[in-house]
Each structure stands twice: as structure tokens, then as C-alpha cells.
Amino acid sequence: VQITVLAGGTGGARFVRGLLRQLDRSAPGAVVTVIGNTGDDAWLFGLRVCPDLDTVMYTLGGGINEDQGWGRAEETFTVKAELAAYDAQPQWFGLGDRDLATHILRTQLLHAGATLSEVTAALCARWQPGVTLLPMSDDFVETHVLVERDGGQVALHFQEWWVRHRAALPAKGFASVGAEAAHPAPGVLEAIKEADVVLLPPSNPVVSIGSVLSVPGIRDALADTSSPVVGLSPIVGGAPLRGMADACLSAIGVETSAAAVGAWYGAELLDGWLVDERDAGTTVPGVAVRAVPLIMSSVDATAEMAAAALRLAEETRHRG
Amino acid sequence: VQITVLAGGTGGARFVRGLLRQLDRSAPGAVVTVIGNTGDDAWLFGLRVCPDLDTVMYTLGGGINEDQGWGRAEETFTVKAELAAYDAQPQWFGLGDRDLATHILRTQLLHAGATLSEVTAALCARWQPGVTLLPMSDDFVETHVLVERDGGQVALHFQEWWVRHRAALPAKGFASVGAEAAHPAPGVLEAIKEADVVLLPPSNPVVSIGSVLSVPGIRDALADTSSPVVGLSPIVGGAPLRGMADACLSAIGVETSAAAVGAWYGAELLDGWLVDERDAGTTVPGVAVRAVPLIMSSVDATAEMAAAALRLAEETRHRG
Numbered sequence: 001v002q003i004t005v006l007a008g009g010t011g012g013a014r015f016v017r018g019l020l021r022q023l024d025r026s027a028p029g030a031v032v033t034v035i036g037n038t039g040d041d042a043w044l045f046g047l048r049v050c051p052d053l054d055t056v057m058y059t060l061g062g063g064i065n066e067d068q069g070w071g072r073a074e075e076t077f078t079v080k081a082e083l084a085a086y087d088a089q090p091q092w093f094g095l096g097d098r099d100l101a102t103h104i105l106r107t108q109l110l111h112a113g114a115t116l117s118e119v120t121a122a123l124c125a126r127w128q129p130g131v132t133l134l135p136m137s138d139d140f141v142e143t144h145v146l147v148e149r150d151g152g153q154v155a156l157h158f159q160e161w162w163v164r165h166r167a168a169l170p171a172k173g174f175a176s177v178g179a180e181a182a183h184p185a186p187g188v189l190e191a192i193k194e195a196d197v198v199l200l201p202p203s204n205p206v207v208s209i210g211s212v213l214s215v216p217g218i219r220d221a222l223a224d225t226s227s228p229v230v231g232l233s234p235i236v237g238g239a240p241l242r243g244m245a246d247a248c249l250s251a252i253g254v255e256t257s258a259a260a261v262g263a264w265y266g267a268e269l270l271d272g273w274l275v276d277e278r279d280a281g282t283t284v285p286g287v288a289v290r291a292v293p294l295i296m297s298s299v300d301a302t303a304e305m306a307a308a309a310l311r312l313a314e315e316t317r318h319r320g
Numbered sequence: 321v322q323i324t325v326l327a328g329g330t331g332g333a334r335f336v337r338g339l340l341r342q343l344d345r346s347a348p349g350a351v352v353t354v355i356g357n358t359g360d361d362a363w364l365f366g367l368r369v370c371p372d373l374d375t376v377m378y379t380l381g382g383g384i385n386e387d388q389g390w391g392r393a394e395e396t397f398t399v400k401a402e403l404a405a406y407d408a409q410p411q412w413f414g415l416g417d418r419d420l421a422t423h424i425l426r427t428q429l430l431h432a433g434a435t436l437s438e439v440t441a442a443l444c445a446r447w448q449p450g451v452t453l454l455p456m457s458d459d460f461v462e463t464h465v466l467v468e469r470d471g472g473q474v475a476l477h478f479q480e481w482w483v484r485h486r487a488a489l490p491a492k493g494f495a496s497v498g499a500e501a502a503h504p505a506p507g508v509l510e511a512i513k514e515a516d517v518v519l520l521p522p523s524n525p526v527v528s529i530g531s532v533l534s535v536p537g538i539r540d541a542l543a544d545t546s547s548p549v550v551g552l553s554p555i556v557g558g559a560p561l562r563g564m565a566d567a568c569l570s571a572i573g574v575e576t577s578a579a580a581v582g583a584w585y586g587a588e589l590l591d592g593w594l595v596d597e598r599d600a601g602t603t604v605p606g607v608a609v610r611a612v613p614l615i616m617s618s619v620d621a622t623a624e625m626a627a628a629a630l631r632l633a634e635e636t637r638h639r640g
Contacts, residue, residue: 046428076398082421086446088428097417101402104424108366108408126406 001030003310004195005131008037008208009052010069011234011242011296013059015201018302020060020130026307032131033191035218037203038116039136039143039176039211042159044093045083047103048110051159052208053120053135054102061127063098069242072098092164117185134191136212139182143207145251146172158207167244171251174206176214184217192221197313199306200231200270202241202294205261206248213269223268228313230272231265232305233258236294237278258282262289271316274309288316321350323630324515325451328357328528329372330389331554331562331616333379335521338622340380340450346627352451353511355538357523358436359456359463359496359531362479364413365403367423368430371479372528373440373455374422381447383418389562392418412484437505454511456532459502463531465571466492478527487564491571494526496534504537512541517633519626520551520590522561522614525581526568533589543588548633550592551585552625553578556614557598578602582609591636594629608636 003023005016016034023030037052051070058064058072065071075096084091095103102123109119115138124133143158147169155175161167192198203209213219222229234241235249235258246256254264258275259282265273267286275282280291292308295301323343325336336354343350357372371390378384378392385391395416404411415423422443429439435458444453463478467489475495481487512518523529533539542549554561555569555578566576574584578599582590587606595602600611612628615621 045424046431047424076396076417078396078417079399079421079424082418083425086421086425086443088421088425097396097398098402100420101399101406101408104365104367104399105403105406105408111366123406 001027001197002033002195003030003197003199004033004035004191005199005201006035006037006203006209006212007052007056007201008203009040009055010059012036012052012201012203012208013056013064014069014296014302015199015203015232015306016056016131017059018296018299018304019199019306021299022303022306022310025303026310033187033195034131034133035136035188035191035212036133037136037208037211039141039207039214040158040162041142042093042157044090044095044103045088047100047107049093049095049103050106050116050120050135053133054099056133057120057124057127057129060129060131061124063127071096075099090160090164093159115185117187132187132191134187135185136188136218137182137215138185140178141182141211141215142177143211144175144177145169146175148172162244167247171247173251174210174248176211179214180216182215184215189217189221192218192225195225195227197227197310198222198225198229199309199313200229200265202232202234202296204243204245204248205234205264206245206252206254219269228271228316229269230274230309230313230316231262231270232294232309233261233273233275233279235261235279236276241295259284262287272309272312274305274312288312288319321347321517322353322515323350323517323519324353324355324511325519325521326355326357326523326529326532327372327376327521328523329360329375330379332356332372332521332523332528333376333384334389334616334622335519335523335552335626336376336451337379338616338619338624339519339626341619342623342626342630345623346630353507353515354451354453355456355508355511355532356453357456357528357531359461359527359534360478360482361462362477364410364415364423365408367420367427369415369423370426370436370440370455373453374419376453377440377444377447377449380449380451381444383447391416395419410480410484413479435505437507452507452511454507455505456508456538457502457535458505460498461502461531461535462497463527464495464497466495468492482564487567491567493571494530494568496531499534500536502535504535509537509541512538512545515545515547517547517630518542518545518549519629519633520549520585522552522554522616524563524565524568525554525584526565526572539589548591548636549589550594550629550633550636551582551590552594552614552629553581553596553599555581556596561615579604582607592629592632594625594632608632
């Protein structure tokens with residue numbers, strides 16, 4: 001069994017962890033490929049930081065800070081304090097010492113000519129995440145956020161909007177800078193085409209999954225695959241499960257509801273759409289909708305969600 | 321009063337600290353320029369490390385690890401341990417977390433197009449070393465060490481020979497790679513020409529002072545200046561004060577003695593040569609030699625050495 005998952009950061013990583021537990025029970029030997037969002041990537045202090053890839057890697061490899069859902073466990077911030085003593089900017093991004101080693105090594109390898117795919121594979125050799133982790137693209141793609149300032153619009157890097165301003169500046173839209181000229185990383189289109197099931201975890205639909213879909217070829221591959229594509233709603237009872245997806249949805253004129261997000265992905269992409277019990281009765285034209293508990297309160301609860309998504313996939317496969 | 325000092329790492333830095341204390345007493349308002357060796361600089365994990373410049377900066381700025389004479393006080397090694405967990409090489413260089421912030425910022429500025437002079441000035445804005453610290457050159461110059469291996473000769477980066485092998489591999493010679501095409505950094509030649517006194521501290525004559533002298537124009541500026549040039553012997557009683565200068569001297573066929581090192585610099589460069597009391601009676605053709613206690617056992621003892629060097633400078637000025 002070959003399963004491909006598009007993923008953002010914390011939500012995607014936790015979902016995949018649950019999926020792996022479920023597969024251990026129901027389909028040992030299943031092969032999972034994760035296509036990670038790189039639109040949140042940033043250059044900080046000359047180092048290439050890939051928050052979503054690292055969150056997946058650390059979560060599946062046992063190095064994650066479980067409470068915050070990103071960054072390393074038992075982290076220290078000595079380098080950050082020293083950079084601040086130099087008055088180096090920005091100071092709003094919390095780069096920990098353990099985490100920094102990842103960025104230092106990644107940057108060294110990138111400057112030496114390795115692709116981000118190659119670098120990610122090299123880093124995963126340590127973390128052994130139990131999946132093949134692919135960046136969505138080896139090319140430069142960065143999500144920028146349009147906000148109003150002094151009567152005009154300016155574009156902020158996603159991280160500045162998300163981390164520095166905590167998504168509190170009203171977003172007027174998102175730009176996937178560089179996406180137009182970007183190519184899917186090696187293996188990405190194959191992983192979608194050859195998958196028995198494609199899953200869209202409850203990641204941010206706009207800036208995580210939407211960013212992955214902005215790379216030319218990926219959306220078409222999803223639309224064209226004959227295998228079932230099942231999504232899990234990141235919106236439960238009209239609010240995001242986690243994070244600030246509502247601020248992103250409102251910017252693109254999509255209601256913060258399981259139904260609206262399902263419709264935004266649409267029947268072109270989705271065969272099945274899993275919503276929380278509180279959203280039972282949700283319908284999405286042309287898409288099979290099922291309601292189950294959708295709170296990732298534990299790895300086991302998440303494994304149950306993954307099991308429900310796989311069941312829905314089988315259901316739609318036999319129907320299709 | 322304008323004083324220019326050529327300096328390596330620990331020895332040079334400690335000497336300048338003593339010099340500044342002496343000048344506080346005898347010549348407040350004196351301006352000191354330090355021309356720092358960059359031949360020990362290395363790329364490690366994609367970061368530009370400048371051990372000698374940093375040792376001067378940390379020593380004069382109050383951030384040095386006093387016991388070891390290099391690196392930061394209260395240092396931790398979290399990033400180093402993480403890099404080792406990735407099996408990143410080399411693992412023999414002890415990059416501390418506090419120290420790393422300096423290298424990260426330096427590398428960021430260099431990649432952004434700043435010269436090493438500009439970077440050094442930016443870093444010194446934090447440390448306020450009380451001197452103008454200039455790299456000997458903004459161009460790439462690296463000391464490599466020729467050693468025998470498998471019947472042939474190979475060139476190791478100085479740091480690999482010095483730190484990894486602790487200078488225990490017999491050196492057949494030194495190469496100042498890049499020096500031929502290098503230019504003195506802005507202000508270096510002026511600092512020598514306009515100085516009232518030029519001092520050569522008891523730094524390693526081969527790989528520290530010798531590396532500075534390998535940059536075309538610097539040796540000539542020293543030879544041509546009409547102001548006194550006074551050196552302090554790094555060899556006391558036939559052994560290096562500190563470090564492994566003997567391994568360097570033997571490689572270039574110079575005896576490990578105060579007399580031999582003085583003669584190696586020679587009357588072309590030196591007007592005065594300060595040796596330790598144990599080496600009283602030393603003569604260097606054409607150079608005024610004086611013997612005083614030359615052990616930098618404290619800042620005050622070092623200030624006394626600096627005072628003696630300045631007295632010898634005045635003596636040679638009046639004679640010349």
C-alpha cells in the first residue's frame with residue numbers, strides 16, 4: 001500500500017504520526033510519502049529555515065517539543081540571546097540552539113550545491129521519520145501576505161505576519177512568490193500518481209496545503225489521479241482546530257466552516273471529506289462527506305482519524 | 321600618540337590588553353590599531369570563523385574564556401553536539417554556542433556583500449575593544465601546513481594541523497594560500513605608516529605575525545617606516561611562552577631561541593627586540609636588545625612588558 005500525504009507543519013505532522021500508528025496495525029509495510037510545504041521557509045541570519053519540513057521530521061523522529069508542536073524538545077536559546085546582543089534582526093523568531101544545528105547544516109549543504117530534496121534526505125538520515133519526506137519543490141517558493149499599511153498594500157513574508165504579528169494584521173491576500181516558475185521536487189508527481197490513497201491532513205488549507213497546490217503540476221496531478229483523495233477538515237464547529245486558519249480563510253473570502261473549506265478544495269480535488277461530529281450533516285457537492293471525531297488529542301485518537309480517512313477512501317474507490 | 325600592533329590570537333590579545341592598561345596610565349588618549357591575523361580563518365559548517373580576530377575582540381571586550389585564552393566565557397556546546405548527531409564533519413573543532421552567534425552574523429554579512437573589515441567593525445560595535453581592529457586583509461588568505469603522508473606531502477588547513485593534530489604531525493613548511501594576490505585591508509598600511517610606534521607582540525612569529533607579513537605591502541611598510549618597530553620575543557629560555565611555536569619554527573629551519581627569532585625578523589623590520597631576563601645577553605645584529613620579565617602572568621605584568629617595549633621604542637627613536 002502506498003499512501004501520499006500533503007502536509008504543513010504541526011497539524012500535518014501529528015496527523016502523519018497517527019497515520020503511521022494506524023498503518024502499523026492495519027497495513028504493516030505500507031509506504032508513506034509526505035509532500036511538505038516549503039512556502040513558510042525563510043532566510044534568517046543567512047540560514048535557510050524550513051519550519052514545516054522540520055516539524056514533520058522532528059515530530060516523526062521523536063525530537064519535537066510536544067507542548068508547542070514545533071521546534072526541538074529541551075531547547076535552549078543561547079545563540080538567539082547572543083545575536084540579540086549584537087542587535088541582529090529579526091529578534092521575533094525563536095531559533096533554538098538545537099534547531100539551529102539543522103539550519104546550519106542545511107545551509108551548508110545548499111551552498112555546496114545540494115538541492116533541498118537532497119538536504120532533506122540527509123537530515124532525515126538522522127531522524128528516521130518512517131516516511132519519505134519530500135519538499136514540494138526544490139525551487140524558491142515563499143508565501144507572502146498582503147496587508148494594508150499607510151493606505152497602501154505591502155507584502156510581508158509569511159513568517160513575519162504569522163510569528164511577529166500573530167496573524168493579527170488583516171490579510172488582504174496571499175502570494176506564493178516564485179511558485180509560477182517552480183517545479184515539483186523529484187518524486188512529488190510520481191508519489192501522487194502512484195499512490196493508492198492521497199490524504200490531505202487538517203493542515204491550514206490556504207498557507208500550507210494551498211501553498212503545496214500552488215506549485216504548477218501538483219494540483220493537476222491530484223485532480224488527475226484515479227486513486228481516492230480524502231481530506232480532513234481543519235475547521236471544527238466553525239473554528240480552526242489549531243493555528244490561525246480563520247485569518248487566512250477570511251483573506252481569500254472563504255467562510256471558516258468545514259463545508260466552505262471542503263467546497264473550496266472542491267470535487268475536482270477531493271473524493272472524500274472528513275468532518276468532525278459537530279459538523280455532521282455537512283455537504284460538499286460531488287464529494288463524499290463523513291463525520292467522525294476529528295480532534296488530535298492523542299496519537300491513538302489521531303490514528304482513529306487516519307483509519308476513518310482510509311475507510312472513506314476505500315468507500316469512494318468502490319463507488320468511483 | 322598612535323600605536324599599531326600586529327597580532328595573532330591569545331598572545332597578541334593579552335599583550336594588547338596590557339598595552340591598553342599601560343597607556344591608560346602613561347598616555348591617555350593614545351590611539352591603538354591592531355592588525356589581526358586572518359590566516360587561521362576557516363570555513364566550518366558553512367560559517368566563516370576568524371579565531372584570531374575574535375580572540376582579540378573577546379579578550380579586549382570582556383567576553384573571553386580567561387582560562388583557555390580563546391572562545392567565550394560561560395560557553396555551552398549544544399549546537400556542536402547536535403551537529404555531531406547529524407554526523408557533520410569536522411567534529412574536532414570546538415565551536416561553542418555563544419561563539420557561533422559571532423560566526424553566524426559574520427557569515428550573513430559576508431554573504432550580503434560586506435567586507436571582512438566592515439564585518440569586524442560591526443562586531444566590534446558590540447564588544448567595544450578600545451582599539452581599531454583591522455583584519456590584515458579582506459581577501460582570502462589561509463595558512464596551510466605541509467606534512468608528509470604516505471610518502472608524499474599534503475597540505476592541511478592550519479586549524480586541522482593545530483587543533484586536530486595539536487601540531488604533532490611534523491610540518492615541512494607553511495603556505496600562505498592566497499597571499500600573493502591579497503591586498504592589505506583598508507587602513508592597514510596607513511596604520512603602519514602613521515604610527516608613532518609599531519609593536520610586534522609575543523605572538524607566533526611564523527603562523528601569526530608571519531602570516532600578516534605575507535600580505536604584499538605590509539612587510540615593506542614596516543621596513544620603510546621611520547618610526548620605531550619593537551618586537552617582543554615569544555620564546556623564553558628556549559621554549560615558547562605558550563602554544564606550539566617551536567613546531568612552527570623548526571619547520572622553517574629557525575632555532576627555538578629569542579636570538580634566532582629576533583634574527584629571523586631581522587634589522588630590516590626591527591629597531592628593538594625585547595627578550596626575557598633569562599635570555600639576557602641575547603644579541604641580534606643591527607637591533608637594540610633589552611631584557612625584562614616577559615611572562616604575561618597578569619594584566620599588570622603585561623602592562624609592564626608594554627611599558628618596556630615603549631621605552632625601548634623611544635630609545636631607538638633617539639638613536640636612529
